Amino acid sequence: MVESRSKRNAATRVDRLRAQIEEANHRYYVLDEPEIIDAEYDAMLRDLIELETKHPELRTPDSPTQRVGAPASERFAPYEHARPMLSLANAASFDELRAFDERARRLAGRAVQYVCELKIDGLAIALDYRNGSLVRGGTRGDGRIGEDVTANLRTINTIPLRLRSKSLPEFLEARGEVYLRKSNFERLNSAREREGLSVFANPRNAASGGVRQLDPALTAQRRLSFFAYQLVVGDGALQTQWEALRRLESFGLPVNPNIARAATLDGVLEYCEQWEQKRDELDYEIDGVVVKVDDLVLQEHLGVVARDPRWAIAFKFKPREARTKLIDIAVTVGRTGTLNPNAVLKPVRIGGVTVKSATLHNRDYIQNNDIRIGDTVLVTRAGDVIPRVVGPVLAERTGKERRFRMPDRCPVCGSDVDHPPGEAMSRCTNAACPAQVYERVRHFASRGAMDIEGLGDVMAQQLTERTLVRDIADIYRLSEESLAQVPRTGPKSIESLLRNIGRSKERGLAPLLYGLGIRFVGTQTAQILANDFGTIDAIADAREEELQRSEGIGPEVAGSVVLFFKQPANRQMIERLRRARVNMTAPKRTARAAGKLAGKTFVLTGTLPNLTRDEATALIVAAGGKVTGSVSKQTDYVVAGDEAGSKLTKAEQLGIAILDEAALRKLL
Ligand code: IVH
Secondary structure, eight states, rough: HEEEEHHHHHHHHHHHHHHHHHHHHHHIISSSSSSSSSHHHHHHHHHHHHHHHHHHOOOOOSSGGGGSSSSOOOOEEEEOOOSSSOOOOESHHHHHHHHHHHHHHHHHHOOEEEEEEESSSSSSEEEEEEEEEEEEEEEEETTTEBBBHHHHHOOOTSSSSSSOOOSSSSSEEEEEEEEEEEHHHHHHHHHHHHHTTTOOHOOOHHHHHHHOOSSSSHHHHOEEEEEEEEETTTOOOOBBHHHHHHHHHHOOOOOOSEEEESHHHHHHHHHHHHHHHHHHGGGSSSEEEEEEEEHHHHHHHHHTTTTTTEEEEEEOOOOOEEEEEEEEEEEETTSSEEEEEEEEEEEEETTTEEEEEEEEEEEHHHHTTOOOOOOOEEEEEEEEEEEEEEEOOOOOOOOSSSSOOOOOOOOOOBBBOOOOOTTTOOSSOTOOHHHHHHHHHHHHTTTTTTOTTTHHHHHHHHHTTTTSSGGGGGGGGOOOOHHSSSSSOHHHHHHHHHHHHHHHSSSSSSHHHHHHOOOOOOOOHHHHHHHHOOBBBHHHHHHHHHHTTTTOOOOOHHHHHHHHHHHHHHHHHHHHHHHHTOOBBBHHHHHHHHSSTTTTTEEEBBOOOOOOHHHHHHHHHHTEEEEESOOOOOOOEEEOOBBOOHHHHEEEEEOOOOHHHHHHHOOO
């Protein structure tokens, strides 16, 4: 009696869990719009596995525990996997890793060595090579049948179309992860934002959507990357996973450089701990560590149970997603007058930090994702990327939520707001709006621009709120008397600030141009224009075609520069800067030509110890060199820092000179 009731309860719970998991799978794989966080999904799946283990009669072939992912969509031809593409069991704690190790050692009857790899947060694919040529590539799908996305995968630069080694097996399958670099993700989202398109919640969604485009040209635009982590060859020539990774590398396939061999579990734990700390230093997202038994014969012996191999496990880092309440949507005004909606959140801990605000991008993002004030929302914090609201948890809606409306008056100055049709961004129409002035002053004084120490956030706010500074030229009219009105300033800090303002007048044309905050003019563009045109007047009077003759200046940048200098207010401001004796010329061209780096092409990769990418670029360009994004035969030097990736490998292959920061400085 008691027994049968507990069984009925179990059956009901199994049904409910299956329905919830199927729904989550559909949202994740098919719609690319997950609504629950990974940890919640994992917990449901675990519960289901536990119930089915206790009540094996409830296990059915179509249970979500019996397959790996979602079925392939019908948009692509099926891709049948010769061997199933498995998924991995998760370990959420070191205790679970210990249990994994104990089981492996027990079954092996001896000590077990491991390979530790980063768990790249992208999507798994398989690549089929025949006699060294890529013939086919597919997604994982349900592990047995995926989607044939060969044409799309061919557009991914790091996937070789031909393998390099001379001793190649006739058939070879390489498996790995397609992913999107964080830097490319940011660029992609800003471009989409400018074009009024919806933005992606995270690099993984952008990568997975990118691989499954119907037009390969659209895949190419995403600039996806790839890391190989598994080699399937029929010839049994491989002994260990470590060797397999080395082989993959020798074939010219990109292998993540941060792999490690661990003789015992202690080494594994150390690796996990280290990378959970360091994950933000990487230019790609990782969500854990994959621990694999190194010995391939032992792997075979350990085998697969249900859907997971017993020779590998995924140690999952603490989740960086959480649910919380969206209390309100606050609107701030940016440098160019854009109205930026920000989520005011009930504070929530995500991956070790408390998050209480997050970006909502623009009006369209809020509308397209149907985000309402009062909603329970899903928030992610991905590395150095600012926290963002992914979307509402619809199941938690009560009906009391309010829709958001972009204000028609600027929340800072009360002027009219323009909502240009077809554009995602609304703008305050008042160029003298203190919020805009504040952002412009901050940018003007920043390190890459006029580098005015002492004119940081707080000071900029004080000066603009008190209207002591109404545009950037006013900075050069500040005096001891006017600065004395600002609270918490003493004679010493005033004197130092005035000295730094005075010094900034000699920064020269390139930093000035960048500091003006012209749309699309970053440090490199500013430097190129400064080098080519020499004075601000030459740039201000140049026509679009003339500007476009400069290297890397396209119609978008040229149009933006012309538009800026067409505004009478901007011309007047330049005149006032001139009267304040701000230097508006570039150092003489001869100085540039004499620079050692004239005509040399550089590629930057990895993180340098002391210089940001912008700073290194500025130094190289100032010395007459050029910085490009990818390594080719035309590249003269690759400057490599920590975590340098495939660019470094490629440079080595091509025999290009590799510099570290110290060597670069020497060259400069
Ligand atoms: S090994 C049986 N290695 O994580 C071995 N997977 O749930 C299966 N992943 O589907 C994969 N980095 O999409 C492996 N270094 C790595 C990985 C990795 C990311 C992904 C992959 C896989 C999922 C495991």
